[in-house]
Amino acid sequence: MKKITFLIVLVIGAIFGSVYEHSQIVNIGRDISQKQKFVEELELRNKILEIKVSKLKSLERIESISKSELGLDKAKEYRVVYARKTFEKDERARHAIAKKGMLTSFLERVVPLAEAKTVVEDDN
Secondary structure, three states, X not given: OHHHHHHHXXXXXXXXXXXXXXXXXXXXXXXXXXXXXXXXXHHHHHHHHHHHHHHHOOHHHHHHHHHHOOOOOOOOEEEEEEOOOOOOOOHHHHHHHHHOOOOHHXXXXXXXXXXEEEEEOOOO
């Protein structure tokens, strides 16, 4: 009699365990599908934002704003600046510029400006 009771309890426990496991699988599947839908929405939003960024960065837009709102025009000539000496003596200036977000390696190569070469660009 004890063996039959034990087997009945064991079978009932197995059934409840199986039902619980199945409900957990269903819940996890639902969570996965919700998260996949959320990822798809974020990917779509990301593509839309990338398109907006590319439109805002377009050269035509920047030229239009520079001409209409800022009154700027294309340069007829420009300068190429070469640096000969490194900038190592004035630590305070280096730290001040580095705090403003400029690259210190750039600063070490460029300052002081030693010579400039002027190049004229043809508008043909």
